[in-house]
Every structure is written in C-alpha cells, then in structure tokens.
Amino acid sequence: GDSVTQMEGPVTLSEEAFLTINCTYTATGYPSLFWYVQYPGEGLQLLLKATKADDKGSNKGFEATYRKETTSFHLEKGSVQVSDSAVYFCALSDQGLWAGNNRKLIWGLGTSLAVNP
C-alpha cells in the first residue's frame, strides 16, 4: 500500500542555518503531497502542498518540489528561525485534493526541529 518515509529527528540547527527534511513516498497512482507543521501546543496545520509532478509548494520561506522520478518531496528552507521550531509531517493523499466524502491522508512519522538562537 501507499506509504510515506520521513527522515528521523530530532533535527537541531542554529538560527539562519539551511534546513532539509527528507520525505519519500510509495504510491501506485499520482498522489497529492503535503507538509503539515505542528507548533508547540497547537494543532497540525497545512504548511504547503503539491498536486502533480514538478509542482513546487511554498509558504513562509519553506519549499518542497514534487519529484516523481525520485518519489520525493523534501522540505527546505534557506534560513531557519527560532520560531520554526516545530514538528513537521509529510503526508500524501491518493485521492487528490478534492475527494468528496472520502479523503484520507497517509502520514510520515514526523520530524522534530529545534532551532537555537
């Protein structure tokens, strides 16, 4: 079945460092790919998404490119801030963005990021 594999954490960086969190997936079709973020004490929220090959999702300085050839969707940020400290989840939906009454997400394990000043 479909699956998502994320790099293990925790990841600890200094402020202004470059961030990469690896995410690879296995899917039989053409899934949509997501990064969700969970800040301390808060619920999960969508960070960015991509719906087809070569799409680049971006938000708050984060980027991820849907690479079908390598089945990857790595999250990157050029210069992290202390406020980026959170847990990041990679996820896929094999039912696209619009799936009526039956949308499910398949999740990675999550990667904890701590950014030190």
Next chain:
Amino acid sequence: SAVISQKPSRDICQRGTSLTIQCQVDSQVTMMFWYRQQPGQSLTLIATANQGSEATYESGFVIDKFPISRPNLTFSTLTVSNLSPEDSSIYLCSVDTGGYSPLHFGNGTRLTVT
C-alpha cells in the same frame, strides 16, 4: 477555514476506565475524522464520524473500543473505552471543510493510562 476546540487537552486515566474527548467546530462541516498518534509513530485514522449515521471505522479499530457520536454538523465525541497503557497516545480531531481546503486539526488530547 475552521476553528476546532478539542477537550480535554490532556488527561491521566486509570486502567479499565474510559475517556470521552470532545471536538467542537465553529462552522458546520460534513466530514469529521478522529486520528491517533502513538508515541514514535505516525498519525493513524481511527474513523470517520458521519452526521446522522454510524461512524466508519478503519481496519483495526472497532466501535466497542472507540464509540463515536456525531449529533450535529459542528460536534463529535470519541470515547476510548476499557483503557489500557497501550491506549496512551495523542488523539486528534480533524475536519474537512470541503472543496480544495486542507484538513483542519484540533490541538489534540494527550492521554496517559496508568
């Protein structure tokens, strides 16, 4: 978007008891979901809470252990019954506001069973 209030935020329960988690949304939504996040594991969908009908459970989850109510379009409860230490997890409520919107999540309930 949707604002979700999930209660309690955390609880410590004794083995054999039950815990009911509430999820309140500030707007009417068709689809509500309950997830579990066990320590060191990814989120797992427990069930889809349907308004006016029984919940739809995923493989490995049963109604006797995880009864769900969905009395209206803004509210749902998940009960975790006959608790054991293996039920210690974070439980998350999620809603689908339809169309191309992303899923919205509550802040989660951290359950510890002693």
